[in-house]
Amino acid sequence: EPEVTQTPSHQVTQMGQEVILRCVPISNHLYFYWYRQILGQKVEFLVSFYNNEISEKSEIFDDQFSVERPDGSNFTLKIRSTKLEDSAMYFCASSAGQGLYEQYFGPGTRLTVT
Amino acid sequence: GENVEQHPSTLSVQEGDSAVIKCTYSDSASNYFPWYKQELGKGPQLIIDIRSNVGEKKDQRIAVTLNKTAKHFSLHITETQPEDSAVYFCAASIAPGAGSYQLTFGKGTKLSVIP
Numbered sequence: 231e232p233e234v235t236q237t238p239s240h241q242v243t244q245m246g247q248e249v250i251l252r253c254v255p256i257s258n259h260l261y262f263y264w265y266r267q268i269l270g271q272k273v274e275f276l277v278s279f280y281n282n283e284i285s286e287k288s289e290i291f292d293d294q295f296s297v298e299r300p301d302g303s304n305f306t307l308k309i310r311s312t313k314l315e316d317s318a319m320y321f322c323a324s325s326a327g328q329g330l331y332e333q334y335f336g337p338g339t340r341l342t343v344t
Numbered sequence: 345g346e347n348v349e350q351h352p353s354t355l356s357v358q359e360g361d362s363a364v365i366k367c368t369y370s371d372s373a374s375n376y377f378p379w380y381k382q383e384l385g386k387g388p389q390l391i392i393d394i395r396s397n398v399g400e401k402k403d404q405r406i407a408v409t410l411n412k413t414a415k416h417f418s419l420h421i422t423e424t425q426p427e428d429s430a431v432y433f434c435a436a437s438i439a440p441g442a443g444s445y446q447l448t449f450g451k452g453t454k455l456s457v458i459p
Contacts, residue, residue: 234387236387261443261444263446265447272449272450272451273388273433273447273449274449275446275448278445278446279444280443280444285443286444286445288446321387325444327444331376331378331393331395331437331439332378332393333378333390333447334390335380335388335390337385337386337387338387
């Protein structure tokens with residue numbers, strides 16, 4: 231069964247450093263998403279991406295964040311200058327579109343900013 | 345924006361009993377309501393969803409009901425088994441016929457099934 235994959239599973243970085251989180255969405259899906267979950271809190275929407283453009287973004291997704299689809303398979307989330315409060319689990323998701331609503335999530339990357 | 349409240353936050357049931365998790369949403373325009381199961385160390389797994397044009401959907405031991413007037417929806421698990429133990433999240437969205445959409449999640453319910 232196709233699945234969304236994410237790397238790395240755990241990333242530790244120092245405050246102020248840049249991090250790139252990587253995702254491989256399900257191959258025939260057209261829409262891609264990033265969500266995050268701070269420990270003990272709700273899963274929160276960050277951004278959606280379609281046709282090489284951001285479709286929607288939340289107020290969390292400020293200028294420190296960017297997304298990219300550098301090739302036909304990867305989808306990345308970059309945080310330019312990490313802050314302590316960026317520590318969270320980051321989930322990538324994808325959906326097929328064209329009336330198929332279901333979003334499928336990857337296993338997540340746990341980001342720890344020290 | 346949309347706000348989703350989920351209850352209870354924890355739920356313990358005996359194996360074989362039923363479990364019910366309830367969610368309410370605030371935006372009457374929401375039309376898509378998925379439920380996710382998250383096991384330890386894994387990402388959320390879609391287990392069932394319902395769209396606003398139906399009131400109930402069932403898949404084996406899992407069912408979801410939707411009351412649009414009251415703006416609440418519920419997950420029902422019958423004949424619970426130890427492998428049902430996990431955190432369950434409800435979500436709501438205004439999902440277009442085509443295009444991307446964002447899910448608004450509840451805080452989750454930790455279900456423990458006691459053998």
